[in-house]
Amino acid sequence: MKGWFEYNWQVRDEWFEVCRRLPLKELIEERTGGVGSILKTLFHIVDVEFSWIRAIEGMEDWEPLFEDYEDLDAVKELSDMCRKQLEEILSNADADKEYSVVHVSWHSEPLVYGEVLRHVIAHEIHHIGQLSVWAKELGIKRVSANYIDRGLGQRMLSGNESRVIF
Amino acid sequence: MKGWFEYNWQVRDEWFEVCRRLPLKELIEERTGGVGSILKTLFHIVDVEFSWIRAIEGMEDWEPLFEDYEDLDAVKELSDMCRKQLEEILSNADADKEYSVVHVSWHSEPLVYGEVLRHVIAHEIHHIGQLSVWAKELGIKRVSANYIDRGLGQRMLSGNESRVIF
Numbered sequence: 001m002k003g004w005f006e007y008n009w010q011v012r013d014e015w016f017e018v019c020r021r022l023p024l025k026e027l028i029e030e031r032t033g034g035v036g037s038i039l040k041t042l043f044h045i046v047d048v049e050f051s052w053i054r055a056i057e058g059m060e061d062w063e064p065l066f067e068d069y070e071d072l073d074a075v076k077e078l079s080d081m082c083r084k085q086l087e088e089i090l091s092n093a094d095a096d097k098e099y100s101v102v103h104v105s106w107h108s109e110p111l112v113y114g115e116v117l118r119h120v121i122a123h124e125i126h127h128i129g130q131l132s133v134w135a136k137e138l139g140i141k142r143v144s145a146n147y148i149d150r151g152l153g154q155r156m157l158s159g160n161e162s163r164v165i166f
Numbered sequence: 167m168k169g170w171f172e173y174n175w176q177v178r179d180e181w182f183e184v185c186r187r188l189p190l191k192e193l194i195e196e197r198t199g200g201v202g203s204i205l206k207t208l209f210h211i212v213d214v215e216f217s218w219i220r221a222i223e224g225m226e227d228w229e230p231l232f233e234d235y236e237d238l239d240a241v242k243e244l245s246d247m248c249r250k251q252l253e254e255i256l257s258n259a260d261a262d263k264e265y266s267v268v269h270v271s272w273h274s275e276p277l278v279y280g281e282v283l284r285h286v287i288a289h290e291i292h293h294i295g296q297l298s299v300w301a302k303e304l305g306i307k308r309v310s311a312n313y314i315d316r317g318l319g320q321r322m323l324s325g326n327e328s329r330v331i332f
Binding site for chain 1: 169170173198199200264265267273275277278280281282284285287288289291292293294295296298299300301302303311312313314315318319320322323
């Protein structure tokens, strides 16, 4: 699972870089589809990943409010902070944990730990696809969505991904 | 890995259903972003998944041409045919295979089998994100991108996903 998170975080950071060239007006402009603006999308990706993983770890809810993150730097800072905590959480999760049943306050049915990890991974890739349409409309560079050519295959070979989640 | 393919195939089929309500004119209309039209996106997702997995299995290239698939039924039929073959291919791939080095004619560097599987999985989710923006613009239903609530967690528990790829 480690590779998936690395992939999403690499892609996310590349979008932060691209978005740095846009004025705030474009970042907060309401657009068709998704959660409505580029900045809100980046915030939403971070928020969803962090909330779900904290929840399946049995940690207390911590719900950042979009209103508190008013520009790209603030959302990037939130992203970095959350990632640091997630790296620590996931580095302590072994492969057996992936098959454990978990309960989340906002979802009535029980879920499986690895199912939720895949949910947050797919969630980010889906929203990044939406960003790519808006970027094309704006005429700015679109970040590659390729999983290959990011060094992730080499890391699979050198790491021990089959036995630990992160 | 099985769950990821099931996820993508469920979501893809739901998009085929939604798109059935659109006239061909809307399906082939050139749009901003991605590969340019809804029909071309669905075709492209199928083509890329099939080509890559055949290639890493050392099977000969088989490149469908978009021009030969002129409506939704034709692309759906292609999707069903490819999926049937992929199910067979992947059901014979065990977890060790995931770490094997593979060579693909259109990519100069060697890759890792599991890296390519993740590449095609992410590729589809990314393009589906683009479809969701276009669907919103068209005012039609958007298929849920949720990984949860598709029975995939339960299948994790009942299956043996840790040991076989499909």
